[in-house]
Amino acid sequence: xxxxxxxxxxxxxxxxxxxxxxxxxxxxxxxxxxxxxxxxxxxxxxxxxxxxxxxxxxxxxxxxxxxxxxxxxxxxxxxxxxxxxxxxxxxxxxxxxxxxxxxxxxxxxxxxxxxxxxxxxxxxxxxxxxxxxxxxxxxxxxxxxxxxxxxxxxxxxxxxxxxxxxxxxxxxxxxxxxxxxxxxxxxxxxxxxxxxxxxxxxxxxxxxxxxxxxxxxxxxxxxxxxxxxxxxxxxxxxxxxxxxxxxxxxxxxxxxxxxxxxxxx
Amino acid sequence: xxxxxxxxxxxxxxxxxxxxxxxxxxxxxxxxxxxxxxxxxxxxxxxxxxxxxxxxxxxxxxxxxxxxxxxxxxxxxxxxxxxxxxxxxxxxxxxxxxxxxxxxxxxxxxxxxxxxxxxxxxxxxxxxxxxxxxxxxxxxxxxxxxxxxxxxxxxxxxxxxxxxxxxxxxxxxxxxxxxxxxxxxxxxxxxxxxxxxxxxxxxxxxxxxxxxxxxxxxxxxxxxxxxxxxxxxxxxxxxxxxxxxxxxxxxxxxxxxxxxxxxxxxxxxx
Numbered sequence: 001x002x003x004x005x006x007x008x009x010x011x012x013x014x015x016x017x018x019x020x021x022x023x024x025x026x027x028x029x030x031x032x033x034x035x036x037x038x039x040x041x042x043x044x045x046x047x048x049x050x051x052x053x054x055x056x057x058x059x060x061x062x063x064x065x066x067x068x069x070x071x072x073x074x075x076x077x078x079x080x081x082x083x084x085x086x087x088x089x090x091x092x093x094x095x096x097x098x099x100x101x102x103x104x105x106x107x108x109x110x111x112x113x114x115x116x117x118x119x120x121x122x123x124x125x126x127x128x129x130x131x132x133x134x135x136x137x138x139x140x141x142x143x144x145x146x147x148x149x150x151x152x153x154x155x156x157x158x159x160x161x162x163x164x165x166x167x168x169x170x171x172x173x174x175x176x177x178x179x180x181x182x183x184x185x186x187x188x189x190x191x192x193x194x195x196x197x198x199x200x201x202x203x204x205x206x207x208x209x210x211x212x213x214x215x216x217x218x219x220x221x222x223x224x225x226x227x228x229x230x231x232x233x234x235x236x237x238x239x240x241x242x243x244x245x246x247x248x249x250x251x252x253x254x255x256x257x258x259x260x261x262x263x264x265x
Numbered sequence: 266x267x268x269x270x271x272x273x274x275x276x277x278x279x280x281x282x283x284x285x286x287x288x289x290x291x292x293x294x295x296x297x298x299x300x301x302x303x304x305x306x307x308x309x310x311x312x313x314x315x316x317x318x319x320x321x322x323x324x325x326x327x328x329x330x331x332x333x334x335x336x337x338x339x340x341x342x343x344x345x346x347x348x349x350x351x352x353x354x355x356x357x358x359x360x361x362x363x364x365x366x367x368x369x370x371x372x373x374x375x376x377x378x379x380x381x382x383x384x385x386x387x388x389x390x391x392x393x394x395x396x397x398x399x400x401x402x403x404x405x406x407x408x409x410x411x412x413x414x415x416x417x418x419x420x421x422x423x424x425x426x427x428x429x430x431x432x433x434x435x436x437x438x439x440x441x442x443x444x445x446x447x448x449x450x451x452x453x454x455x456x457x458x459x460x461x462x463x464x465x466x467x468x469x470x471x472x473x474x475x476x477x478x479x480x481x482x483x484x485x486x487x488x489x490x491x492x493x494x495x496x497x498x499x500x501x502x503x504x505x506x507x508x509x510x511x512x513x514x515x516x517x518x519x520x521x522x523x524x525x526x527x528x529x530x531x532x533x534x535x
Binding site: 162170171177255256 | 330331332361363365366376377380408409428
């Protein structure tokens, strides 16, 4: 690697950190100089100290939300990939069901959540919300991938009398893999959003213990520092989910796919 | 079903590997791409189909491979009978290498055997042999993206050879390569053909390539593709640089270019 390249990479890493540090310092300074009370705008230091002092409550809530997100994400991934495979095998099923998948996607989940909470047990309803938001990108990406098979390779499989199962396993799925991984990356973040939306809807209805519920609850109690602390945790959770999925995608594709190859190729 | 890979008594008796009778191909759009076309290829023969772009020569090849169905007429294929597994009598090499980018050279070459459920222990030596025959033995564990265009084409050829097919169908396989690489691959292909005793049907739009490689060149007309002329190329074996620079070679090229000329007469030269 040439030195200029290395400096460039260092800048990419350093600059966002500098921005964060500068922003936080400025925020702290304004709150202190203007004597802004914490229920209007808490200083970053107050938010961090709340994060530690309330960790028992917040940590537990973080775990709950992450678990919901994970369940929703797994359901969305499995559902999306499976449905795409079924659509790929049968045009009739695709024509019958695709419009409803689209309708489910375009109807805002925040409007569906209260209804789900009426008909389903709360925990189930929250997972279903996470699933509804997450499954469509997986479905549409997987479908796109399965339809992107090289025409000549498909001809070769026919020439060698490949069975449907072999064609799916050795040709269609590997072709679709980068697309599926792209879909999963989107679904990870969306599952978190779905979980949060459902928790907020559920929180107003009664019991709940996820992070979003903590935000709503702290809002009623004017515990603004805790709202910020919970928000910070949600944001970090989102970043971690994205990073983990991006890493998985890179590890799976690094041997062959353009997206994961270095510039030297 | 007008196409079959089963040995045909009639074809075998006549020593033919491929027989096309009054074959026509009309696309769904109504365009007649090919025919009517009559073509017979002897077992072990090296035949080139030469013609302008879009004359349907690739379509003819796809019909022989069973990758497309003729709109009318009969396509009969008779492998010599050495390959016993279904779908293994024919090898097809596309214009692009058409490799699976997600797996190694070895796995790409293994594909036809894997699809026929050949056990691993049996397929391994065949893969090694096929890769050696195209000079890529030490690249078995590379990925396609790590190879040059010519090497990818060799992998594609190895994949076609690994089933030991009797009939090799090649669709402008070297058209996208530079001239140096193409000459070398031409020589390699000729050596393979001499040693392995295969029927080769080679589609190209290069007059020079067709003369250098073939025993017989079939010139096709513009769309819809028909046979306009057939020229047998007689040259001392083995062919090599000496033939390529000989007067006879130049004479064949001149004759074929003249035979091709009517195809272009309708088009303005830019």
